[in-house]
Amino acid sequence: MIGASRNLTGSKYLGILSRMTSTAVSARGVVKRFGDVLALDGVDLDVPLGTVFGLLGPNGAGKTTMVRILSTILSPDAGRATVLGHDVVTEAAAVRYNIGLAGQYAAIDQNLTGRENLRLIGRLTHLPREQIARRGAELLERFDLTHAADRPSRTYSGGMKRRLDLAAALVHQPPVLFLDEPTTGLDPHSRRELWDMIRELVADKTTVLLTTQYLEEADILASTVAVIDQGRVIALDTPAALKARLGGTVIELGFADPKTAAAASGALGGTSHRPEQEGPLLRIASDDGPKGLMDILRRLDKASMTPVTLTVRQPSLDDVFLALTGHHAEEAKHTEEVVA
């Protein structure tokens, strides 16, 4: 033991030692501007090794821009970001050997077969020649694409293309993986399949930073979530804590018109329910769904009021936004256009 630590202080090992870190991805004050649009306005984040970190936000919040900076595709205008201790600007080459990127689109060559796509990425990530074919076959098997391995990938279904895209990001076994909205546009079945595959990756000790618009997705996959809005991180917490802030359940009561809704809101006054009114709609976040709902209905019944519609659901990204910012998770369309 002593011998080992003495060895580590030798100059040969100092370089390695300084690279050892328990933070996989780190960003400090990252700013990115596209013309007049401030896409990122001083983002700080730290992703511990071997964890899944969720970047949650609506379209145009700056999620994709952040991923592009972390994956060396864009340079930040200010601030600094590192991946496994390597600066994404000055040590981009080192970063690229350590990251995998799968985007919102299936970034594969549709004219190549699944196998050829993986072989291409193997060559471009400089895998030893003899490993390229084996690694490709392994990934095709793991992502359930072996049966279609020698068909041009343009014949694949949407879910298969995404799986191939994810496989392509893993060819060189990167310790850090960036997934930019990995399930956007997929049907529920394919989405669940992809979630399972991402969870397996984390069991393999891969660090994952994923962006998503779905609170549910962040909840299922991520251990920590940063909520991002207009280029700023507005909350950083575990998914459970984020949801707890909202109460576990959202109850929505619809009335015939805004006036009736206001009267109903009055009838619920003086209780722990805090209805928020929006036109003819009352939205109540409740810690205790069933009990809260019964209590609300009882009180409305006492006041001889009956809602026209009734919805009980899990909190969504929009609810998180409303609670955190007081505004809806509106799509910042102009930003998205510039970024895209």
Place this chain on the structure above:
Amino acid sequence: MAVTARPVPRRPVTGALSDATAIAIRYLIAYRRVPQLLVFSTIQPVIFVLMFRYVFGGAVRVPGVDYVDYLMPGIFVQTVVFGAMGAAIGLATDLKSGLLERFRSLPMAPSAVLAGRTFADTGRNVFVALLMTAVGFGVGWRIHTNLLGYLAAIGLVLLFGYALSWVFASLGLAVGDPETAQAAAFPLMAPLVFASSAFVPVASMPGWLQVFAEHQPVSVTASAVRALTLGGPTAWYVIQAILWVVVIVAVAAPLAVRRYRRAV
């Protein structure tokens, strides 16, 4: 938990070449999978040969030369011009599909995509030049110099095609959409190909057009190819054609590289 970042492996100096080759192979596979991509560079010039040889050719008088011997050098040059559009469409498609974004996150040489594309275009042009040689012989074209002259002529055509690949590569990256790339490429190509000495002598054109038609790169290259296959003084034509290649690459390559660096 602590992890050591994987070190950057030492690569041989040929590393960039190996990356470019991988990309070139990918584009060449596309020609096999989607033969329609070859239509513009094979069927279309064959139609031009037949049309000009048998339909319009009779009306064109070129003093001292069989029209077919005048026509074929023009066809060779026209073929690589139209074929270069593939670079614009190919890169625009890659940009739109997000593939370029992925490539830029990989540790490959940054030059590999553009180098690979232009290599692949040259590979396709070799195939097309051989095909057009065969078609030419079929319709009565003959080389009046020697094999060396022919090889030099083909080499010049390939060089010119290579230079144009850079022009159309930057166009494709600038527009970022395959349909737009196709629409934008044609108005650029048409005056180069038709307001030239490729199919007819410029003497029949109005004076203002002659000035352009005589000195623009398609005409100059066609004249050099004619000199190399018909005989007569060649040096000045060849020097001019090579100068054009140098100028085009010097302007278009930095533009394409800049576009690639910004493309996401």
